[in-house]
Amino acid sequence: MLRSVSVIGIGETRMGKLTSKSIRMLIKEAGNKAIEDAGIEKERIQALYMGNYNASYWSIQSHIGALASETLEIGHIPTIRTEGACATGSLAFRQGLNAIAAGIYDVVLIGGVEKMTHKPIETITTGLASAADFEYEVNLGSTFPSLFAMIANRYFYEYGDVRKEMAMAAVQNHDNALLNSNAQMHKKITIDQVFNGFPVAHPLTVYDCSLVTDGAAFVVLAATEVAEKIAKKRVVEVIGTGHAGDSLTLAGKKSITTLEATVKAANEAYKMAGITAKDIGFAEVHDCFTITQIINTEDLGFFEKGRGAKALAEGKTALDGQIPINTSGGLKAKGHPIGATGLSQINEVVTQIRGEAGARQIKNANIGLNHNLGGTAATCVVNVFKGR
Amino acid sequence: MNKKATIYTYSIIYTASEDFKDQTPYVIAIVEDKDSRVLSRIEGYEENKEIHIGMEVELFKTDESGNPIYKFIN
Ligand SMILES: CC(C)(COP(=O)(O)OP(=O)(O)OC[C@H]1O[C@@H](n2cnc3c(N)ncnc32)[C@H](O)[C@@H]1OP(=O)(O)O)[C@@H](O)C(=O)NCCC(=O)NCCS
Numbered sequence: 001m002l003r004s005v006s007v008i009g010i011g012e013t014r015m016g017k018l019t020s021k022s023i024r025m026l027i028k029e030a031g032n033k034a035i036e037d038a039g040i041e042k043e044r045i046q047a048l049y050m051g052n053y054n055a056s057y058w059s060i061q062s063h064i065g066a067l068a069s070e071t072l073e074i075g076h077i078p079t080i081r082t083e084g085a086c087a088t089g090s091l092a093f094r095q096g097l098n099a100i101a102a103g104i105y106d107v108v109l110i111g112g113v114e115k116m117t118h119k120p121i122e123t124i125t126t127g128l129a130s131a132a133d134f135e136y137e138v139n140l141g142s143t144f145p146s147l148f149a150m151i152a153n154r155y156f157y158e159y160g161d162v163r164k165e166m167a168m169a170a171v172q173n174h175d176n177a178l179l180n181s182n183a184q185m186h187k188k189i190t191i192d193q194v195f196n197g198f199p200v201a202h203p204l205t206v207y208d209c210s211l212v213t214d215g216a217a218f219v220v221l222a223a224t225e226v227a228e229k230i231a232k233k234r235v236v237e238v239i240g241t242g243h244a245g246d247s248l249t250l251a252g253k254k255s256i257t258t259l260e261a262t263v264k265a266a267n268e269a270y271k272m273a274g275i276t277a278k279d280i281g282f283a284e285v286h287d288c289f290t291i292t293q294i295i296n297t298e299d300l301g302f303f304e305k306g307r308g309a310k311a312l313a314e315g316k317t318a319l320d321g322q323i324p325i326n327t328s329g330g331l332k333a334k335g336h337p338i339g340a341t342g343l344s345q346i347n348e349v350v351t352q353i354r355g356e357a358g359a360r361q362i363k364n365a366n367i368g369l370n371h372n373l374g375g376t377a378a379t380c381v382v383n384v385f386k387g388r
Numbered sequence: 389m390n391k392k393a394t395i396y397t398y399s400i401i402y403t404a405s406e407d408f409k410d411q412t413p414y415v416i417a418i419v420e421d422k423d424s425r426v427l428s429r430i431e432g433y434e435e436n437k438e439i440h441i442g443m444e445v446e447l448f449k450t451d452e453s454g455n456p457i458y459k460f461i462n
Contacts, residue, residue, distance in 0.1 A: 121403065122404070122405060122406040122409050123406065125403065125404065125405045125406075126405040126406050126407075129405050135453045135455075136427060136453065136455060137427055138405065139451065139452075139453050139455060140416060140427055140428065140429045140451070140455050140457075141401065141404065141405070141407075141408040141411065141414060141416055141429055142401070142416050142427065143401060143403065143404060143405055145399075145401075145403065146399040146401045146416055147399075149399035150397040150398060150399045150416070150417070150418060151397070153397045153398060153399065153441065154396070154397035154441070157397070157441045198402070199400070199402045199413075200402055200403045201399045201400065201401050201402065201403070202399055202400035202401075202402070203399075204399075249427065250418065250427065251418045251425045251426050251427045256397065256418075
């Protein structure tokens with residue numbers, strides 16, 4: 001990076017079915033929390049990057065950048081909204097990061113927001129499906145869960161049946177969420193419950209799916225030289241970042257059991273940070289479905305291909321394991337407010353590095369990453385963080 | 389295109405979008421025909437029918453977007 005950049009403030013809402021909260025209220029709550037956490041005057045913020053996936057469809061509200069700057073009373077600064085399916089939040093983060101690294105700004109605010117639960121499930125499913133290829137996938141009747149269900153069935157064929165380990169991923173994420181007051185699900189589940197949940201897209205049941213969530217999450221970024229002067233809490237540096245793509249369609253991918261966008265984004269981030277996967281202490285990975293969590297831990301280089309499920313079953317990804325995964329509860333149990341998800345992952349990584357995670361605090365949280373996928377792994381962002 | 393292709397991977401859909409919610413459960417699959425892979429819907433699914441990767445299916449028709457629709461061979 002041209003110039004080192006660090007996180008100085010984080011803030012998020014509780015995740016869930018927040019019937020009484022509008023998009024504006026979610027932005028206000030999480031945005032002000034992050035600004036207060038950074039302990040800066042609003043005048044210091046030079047630009048705002050907002051991630052929002054689909055308020056245009058679910059709430060007939062576009063132009064979220066301006067909505068957010070008015071709501072947060074941060075004046076005439078430039079704003080922009082990013083969209084890249086479920087990776088939307090991390091894309092907003094990358095834009096802010098790049099602008100500081102390039103020397104354009106010293107301090108920026110980045111936010112993500114999504115309001116979903118006010119719509120019937122078919123409308124939610126249609127809105128989500130528009131992140132796939134509408135002509136060649138959605139028109140045929142495919143849904144997001146079904147695209148990842150096809151990945152799961154192919155994975156079973158190539159590497160063996162990991163149905164049970166998928167259920168264990170759901171159980172583990174629900175367990176972690178029990179320790180997170182911001183999580184949507186505070187419900188212990190069992191492997192049997194996952195198997196017997198109502199089928200969504202075979203082999204996935206409802207318990208293999210991430211949640212439908214309302215929520216917002218924000219981050220304040222500053223040039224590290226500035227951060228060290230103004231930050232009130234431990235400065236968390238972004239030591240590496242990567243962004244890669246792949247075909248929009250599932251059928252267009254060379255392999256559907258190794259997600260190439262993850263491999264490429266991770267390699268770019270590790271190279272920039274001057275580290276390898278072995279140096280990563282913990283990670284928030286994109287568990288849109290339980291199979292994805294297993295595949296991600298392989299593609300990020302934590303475990304060999306085909307061994308992710310076994311590692312999970314051995315407890316290696318648990319809170320007290322060798323590399324804790326989704327300490328927040330993940331998309332599965334903390335929640336998946338699409339445009340806010342990447343920033344909520346970053347909130348968790350920073351919380352862990354600062355040592356503020358309370359009952360779910362892991363030991364030696366010094367280097368962690370967030371991994372955020374968009375669509376059927378057509379977009380991927382990986383950011384690596386380190387405490388200073 | 390050959391009339392027959394094999395299933396590369398598949399799923400049975402129970403929770404559908406607005407346009408397809410009346411058709412559940414139904415099957416979508418990526419089918420492989422020599423080296424090319426395309427997404428397709430496979431008509432003729434009945435509850436508990438055995439489906440597996442590598443299974444042969446037969447071209448049935450093409451939809452308005454030019455997507456192939458296959459059917460199970462009984
Ligand atoms: C799986 C899914 C279809 C279920 O939605 P739904 O049918 O509307 O479910 P409901 O809201 O009626 O909930 C019924 C019950 O199941 C629970 N539930 C719903 N989704 C759940 C999930 N994903 N995991 C665990 N429990 C879930 C609810 O809390 C509720 O429990 P309760 O009766 O104790 O209150 C929905 O969660 C979904 O679409 N998830 C995937 C989201 C997605 O694709 N995101 C993009 C990824 S790329």
